[in-house]
Amino acid sequence: MFINREEYLLQPADRCALEAALRIKDAARSQEMPDIEVVALPRTPLPDDDVLRQALCTGADRAVYLTGAGLQDADDAVMARVLAAAVGRLGGADLVLAGATTLDSGQGQLGLRLAEALGSPQIVGAWTVETADGCVQAVLKDGTGYVTVEADLPAVVTMLPGTLKLRYPDGVRLIDVYRAPDAVEHWDVSDLVDEEMLRSLLKERGRDFPPERERGVRVSGTSEEMAQALADALRQRVRA
């Protein structure tokens, strides 16, 4: 199970979550364990299912596009309820992987809200993740070091951005996914939750902008003169 994101691209942290899910699937296959199904779900309302097709191209087995009138302004609280219901409709998930943060707003509450909605333990900000013997193990940063932690499945793990590089899509699969009109399943959100549960808690009240930063000093002259000015400035600043 993997929760991806968003309007126009797979978010960096979500790319890592998808890659982690695919590696777990690969590991299970190489050890001749029962096949694992990777399902991609959106973390925010999407204008179309293109991002989900990208997830299918890279190796996800199923992708579910959520539609519905009440979903346009859904915040993370609403999406957590909807996704928890979607996981229930899928028959449950052993492991839910999600990006730990989003590129735009930096908000990282969805995975944790979903863990609460599912009543699952959570591992937050993982660098790597693997499963074995009904447990999930993840590597986390702990102060200046790294530790391995584990939890029983089912669990929710959020992945940090930049930890894993998402594989390239398979060419044949890419053509198949984009040719098949029904490659992505479309679910109406009204079949998952009541209308009352689609009311967002957060309301936008506008935008504010930071003050313009003053432009810096330009150094000119020969290479030697520029080097001297640069060395002087650095010496002064670093010693200060």
Added chain:
Amino acid sequence: MDASYLDLLMAQEEGASEAEGAGIEGGGGGIWVVADVVGGVVAPVTMEALGAARTLADSLGAYVYGVLLGEEVTDLAPTLYQAGADDVRVADHRALARFALAPYLEVLFDLIEAEQPEVVIFGATSQGHELAARLAQRTGGGLVEHVVAATLDEATRTVQCAFPVYGGEFFQVVACPEARPQFFTIEPGAFSTPFLDPYRRGEPTMLDVEPVASPVRVVGPAEGFEPPSVPLSQAPVIVAAGRQAVDIDLVKQLAVALGGQVAGDRGARDAGWIGPEQIVDVRGVKVSPDVYVAVGIRGDTFHNAAIEGARYIVAIHPDPDAPIFQVADLCVEADPRDVLPAVVELLTDS
């Protein structure tokens, strides 16, 4: 001058405040700050949160409550009082010695259920992040993370929070007008530290703690991960390379000469010069060093947003129109290979 009416007035106010004081004991509303304790002291972000809470509470006519969780943390309660808390709740128990979600969550959830705060503030730390999101979902409250400014809509008693988008390109302002509590996590350094008033004091309320086992177990140190001596995000001097640096050895020599750490942008990562944990980018590591030297970095939006916290930025790039020059304090329009050897020599000689 006959001041007897003043005595009468003061006696009435004392009576009123005692009645309200009884309200504190029994809880009911208020603005809460859940403290982060690092190395046996209250974290600076918690002090900043108390300052923000005090300002909001004074406008609302509400009380500020500090909440301390941990082992042997009772002695820290006076600090919270001095920073602006009207009352402090303390959960001091061996089971809370190290942060783990489950036991902390149970204590806080029971407390919130019993006392129904209006606003709950955490620091935007890993502890605050985990607790705030789970509590918000469990209690049905709204949550805004990484808040850098908070204003009050007094009519609806709603806090309007601003948080940075695209690393600070603009600030989104949101509010949670209908659901309570309003949770938010505040960004370290975004709010000012309050003056510690030594005359503010009180007797903290001790909470009973029922130990809860954490479902997440620590197995041990992770093998194969070599942490940097100082995390890049905390490094005081950073020398970062971009594609136009061309010679990464020169960048490393400059870093050694300055006693700094080597980093880079996405281009440096693609060139194989740095690891993924060294990428300076809003998608990688956001940095706030005293000195940031960008060698051959063109400076796209994501990179420039990630270095906004740097106090002094030096940019060396041959293209005079490179966007990095729009954020740099010292701009050197040159090929890094032409100036860096001399700079390294000058710095090493000194």
